Amino acid sequence: MIKRRIACILLILSAILLYFFANETVTLALLLALIAMPLASVGMLALSGKKLRLSLTDSEVLSEKPVMKLSLKNESIIPVALAELEITCENLRTGETDSDIIQTSLGIKGRKEMDFEMQSGHAGMYRVSVTNAVVMDPLMLLSKSVSCDDSRFITVMPELFDVQMSYGSDAALLENDRSADSRRGEDPGDVRGIREYVPGDPVRNIHWKLSEKTNKVLVKELGAPITDQFLLILGNASERSSDPEALEAIASVFASLVETLRQDNVSLTIAWSDAMTGRAVVRKIQDEEELRLATEEYLAAPAAAQGAFANIDRNIADARYAHVVIVCGKIPAGLEAIANGCSVTVLLNGTSGITTENNVKVIGFENDTYREDLAGMVV
Numbered sequence: 007m008i009k010r011r012i013a014c015i016l017l018i019l020s021a022i023l024l025y026f027f028a029n030e031t032v033t034l035a036l037l038l039a040l041i042a043m044p045l046a047s048v049g050m051l052a053l054s055g056k057k058l059r060l061s062l063t064d065s066e067v068l069s070e071k072p073v074m075k076l077s078l079k080n081e082s083i084i085p086v087a088l089a090e091l092e093i094t095c096e097n098l099r100t101g102e103t104d105s106d107i108i109q110t111s112l113g114i115k116g117r118k119e120m121d122f123e124m125q126s127g128h129a130g131m132y133r134v135s136v137t138n139a140v141v142m143d144p145l146m147l148l149s150k151s152v153s154c155d156d157s158r159f160i161t162v163m164p165e166l167f168d169v170q171m172s173y174g175s176d177a178a179l180l181e182n183d184r185s186a187d188s189r190r191g192e193d194p195g196d197v198r199g200i201r202e203y204v205p206g207d208p209v210r211n212i213h214w215k216l217s218e219k220t221n222k223v224l225v226k227e228l229g230a231p232i233t234d235q236f237l238l239i240l241g242n243a244s245e246r247s248s249d250p251e252a253l254e255a256i257a258s259v260f261a262s263l264v265e266t267l268r269q270d271n272v273s274l275t276i277a278w279s280d281a282m283t284g285r286a287v288v289r290k291i292q293d294e295e296e297l298r299l300a301t302e303e304y305l306a307a308p309a310a311a312q313g314a315f316a317n318i319d320r321n322i323a324d325a326r327y328a329h330v331v332i333v334c335g336k337i338p339a340g341l342e343a344i345a346n347g348c349s350v351t352v353l354l355n356g357t358s359g360i361t362t363e364n365n366v367k368v369i370g371f372e373n374d375t376y377r378e379d380l381a382g383m384v385v
Contacts, residue, residue, distance in 0.1 A: 007142075007146055007147065007148075007149065010145065010146055010147055011147050014040075014044050014145070014147060017040050018037070018040050018041060018044075021033070021036050021037040021040045021041075022037060024036070024037075025037045043145065044145055044147055047087075047143040047144045047145040047147060048143050048147065048148055050084060050085075050087065050143055050144060051087075051141065051142065051143035051148055051149075051150060052150075053082075053084045054082065054084040054085065054086050054087070054141055055082075055086055055089070055141035055150065055152050056082060056084075057080065057081035057082040058078065058079070058080055058081075058082075058086060058089065058112070058139075058141065058152050059077075059078070059079040059080075059081065060076070060077070060078055060091070060136055060139060060152070060154040060156055061076075061077045061156050062074055062075070062076055062077075062134060062135070062136065062156050062157065062158045063075045063077065063158065073121050073122065073123050073124070074093075074121070074122045074123075074124060074134050074158065074160065075119055075120070075121055075122070076091070076093070076108065076119070076120045076121075076122050076136075077117070077118070077119050078110065078112060078117065078118045078119075078120075079112075079116075079117045080112035080113070080114070080115060080116045080117070081115065082114075082115075083114050083115065084114070085111070085112060085113045085114050085116070086111055086112040086116075086141050087111055087141075087142060087143060087144040087146075088109060088110075088111050088141065088142040088144075088146060089109065089110055089111065089112065089139065089140070089141050089142075089152070090107060090108070090109050090139070090140050090141075090142065090149070091107070091108045091109075091110075091136055091138070091139050091154075092105055092106070092107055092136065092137050092138035092139070093105060093106050093107075093108060093122060093134065093135070093136055093137070094134070094135055094136075094137040095124050095132050095133070095134050096132065096133045096135075097127070097128060097130040097131070097132055097162075098130060098131045098132070098133060098306045098307075098308060099128075099129070099130030099131060099242075099253065099257075099305055099306060099307060099308055100127075100128050100130055100250045100253050100308075101308065102127055102128065102250060104127070105137070106122070108120065108122065124160070124162075127250065128162075128164075128250045128251075128253065128254045128257075129162050129163060129164035129165075129253075129254055129257045129258070129261075129305060130161075130162060130253075130257075130305050130306070131159055131160075131161050131162075131302060131305050131306030132159065132160050132161070132162060133157055133158075133159055134157060134158050134159070134160060135156065135157035135158075136154045136156060136157075138151070139151065139152040139153075139154045140152060159306075161301065161302045161305050161306075162305075163261065163301070163305075164254060164257040164258040164261050164262075165258050166258070166261055166262045166265055167258065167262050167377050168262075168266070169259075169262050169263055169266045169380060169381075169383070170381050170382055171263075171266065171380070171382070171383045171384065171385055172382070172383075172384050172385075173384070173385060174329075174349075174384050174385060199226075199227040200213060200216065200224050200225070200226060200227065201224065201225060201227060202222055202223065202224060202225070203222075203223035203224065203225050204225075207225045208225075211225045211226050211227075212224070212225050212226075213225060213226050235272050235273045235274070235327065235328040235329065236267055236272055236273070236274050236275070236327060236328065236329050236330075236331060237275050237276075237277065237327040237329070237330045237331070237348070238260070238263055238264060238267070238274060238275070238276045238277070238330075238331050238333070239276070239277045239278065239286075239330065239331070239332040239333070239334070239338075240256070240257075240260045240276070240277070240278040240304055240307075240333055240334075241256070241278075241279075241332055241333060241334025241335065241336065241338055242256075242278055242279055242281075242304075242307055242308070242309055242334075249335075251373045252335055252355050252356065252373055254373070255355055255371070255372075255373045255376050256333055256334065256335060256355050257305065258376065259333050259353055259355075259371065259376055259380065260304075260333040261301070263331065263333065263353075264276060264291070264297070264301075268291070268297065274290075274291045275288060275289065275290045275291065275327070276288075276289055276291060276300060276304070277289070278303075278304045278307050279307070280307065281307060281308045281309065287303065287304075287307075289303070327348050328348070328349070329348060329349045329350075329351065329385060330348045330349070330350045330351070331350075331351045331352075331353065331385055332350070332351070332352045332353065333353045333355075334352065334353070334354060334355065335354070335355045335356060336354075337352055337354065337368070341366065349365075350365070350366045350367070351366075351367045351368075351369065351383075351385045352366060352367070352368045352369070353369050353370075353371060353380065354368050354369065354370050354371070355370075355371060355372075355373070355376075356370070356372070356373075357370030357371075357372075358370040358371070358372060358379065367385075369383055
């Protein structure tokens with residue numbers, strides 16, 4: 007744009023010199039034309055773009071290759087010679103940001119719709135917005151900003167794969183086993199053990215007599231029917247926030263596990279940590295709509311504090327699950343409180359092999375080989 011201004015000024019100066027040395031009608035007409043053209047161009051810029059409307063719509067909500075539709079409408083009788091739009095895509099989960107420039111023109115009362123293919127690098131919830139919009143005069147000497155605060159959110163799914171896992175005896179519970187269980191989780195007479203109080207335990211379960219004798223706050227462990235076979239936890243700890251490839255691998259493993267369990271008709275609850283509140287978000291998945299909404303939520307969740315899952319309220323998980331599976335980059339703190347007596351499998355990013363510690367099975371997987379690392383695993 008600066009070069010065009012310089013060229014325009016040089017042309018006008020040349021015409022002035024030409025008219026000075028050759029004072030003729032032709033040179034005067036040339037000089038007036040060279041002065042009038044940029045003035046008319048700038049005048050058109052002052053009048054154009056006042057009624058320019060911009061809007062973004064998403065073509066697909068869940069897509070591996072999302073496409074946004076950019077709509078422009080010029081409601082004025084003054085054409086828009088050139089509009090330059092900067093579209094920014096921000097991944098809320100990984101923090102990555104990318105932008106692109108789109109240029110177009112609009113005639114009198116003109117309207118255009120253009121497909122904009124997002125350059126999505128990794129899975130997550132993307133905020134797509136027009137962060138900068140300007141219109142230029144026909145000679146592209148000057149520009150002015152156009153207001154646009156429109157933005158849209160679109161979810162980019164991670165790549166899914168066939169986990170090919172099998173279930174151990176403690177996880178493979180039949181539906182009738184769960185419904186026929188005679189344990190009374192709400193019956194204070196059905197005491198299965200005594201242990202020390204853990205923050206989050208219901209006050210009604212405190213064993214007051216023993217607490218007075220031992221000078222410790224003790225609670226009664228009540229029998230509870232199994233209401234869900236699996237609790238699947240996405241560990242989005244801050245230790246992996248600077249590694250988008252690790253976040254991608256963790257998301258792919260987690261989403262693939264959810265899909266596999268759904269296909270096997272396993273009753274499923276999923277959880278992840280909320281970076282804003284520092285607590286766990288728990289969602290029971292019973293149909294496709296609940297899964298879609300939960301997917302949009304956890305793929306929008308950025309890295310959070312490490313201790314979030316230790317705050318899972320026992321009133322939310324009022325019964326033990328058959329199995330807890332955690333997909334993470336670091337084993338969460340307070341794993342005992344998370345498990346609540348369940349069998350636990352940790353799928354740990356950045357390691358390899360299978361180990362068992364304190365009755366917790368740890369299966370490692372790497373960013374590039376997680377399909378092979380987890381093939382045939384038993385939970």
